[in-house]
Amino acid sequence: MQIDPNEHDRFILRQRFRVVVNIYEFSLPGPDGRTPGPPFLFVRQKPFKFKEDIRFFADRELTVPLLRIQALQRFDPRARYNVTLADGTMIGQIQKVFGQSLIRSTYRLYDQDGAEVATVTEEKLAVALLRRLVGFVPYLDNVADWLPIPYHFTFLRGEQVIGSYKRQLFKFRDTYTLDLTQDPERTLDRRLVLAIAVGMDALQAR
Secondary structure (H helix, E strand, O other), rough: OOHHHHHEEEEEEEEEOOOOOOEEEEEEOOOOOOEEEEEEEEEEOOOOOOOOEEEEOOOOOOOOEEEEEEOOOOOOOOEEEEEEOOOOEEEEEEEOOOHHHHHOEEEEEEEEEOEEEEEEEOOOHHHHHHHHHOOOOOOOOHHHHOOOOOOEEEEEEEEEEEEEEEOOOOOOEEEEEEEOOOOOOOOOOOOHHHHHHHHHHHHHOO
16 A cells, blocks of 8 residues: 555655665654554655756656656756656755855755745754765765764744654664654645655755
């Protein structure tokens, strides 16, 4: 049975390492809140594309498309990315806030009509600066993703916190927990949430 993301508030995202493509899997959390259940959504990103195109599928064989992230411009750090259903129906857009992201990664989420519905930003400025500092240290940058540095983001609507996106430390595979329980009325489309969760990882080539 296909899971409808808009009926849930918590998700776990895991990355599978592949040489040619990036593969991500979404699951609902198990009883302990951290262990993933069976995957229900599979994401494929081909690297080295002139125009970013990330596909979401309902099956492990990647034959049943559900969602898509596609860049509107090429090589533009301020570009918006359309998030659509397989038939092209618009769900919304995501955009990296280039200036702010030089210090603290920040994204904007838009609905299908282009209205801003939320921002997503790194939770702590000090940690954001530390991650950037590690990237400038010779040789250390190659193993930066293996260091126990938090990769935590907060979903905001104005000043109100409506969700979080946190990396689980000390995992062999990159594993993240998405928690939107602070948005109990589900005013933020969960499909857009899943899209930005992948986008924050894939579009930064982490």
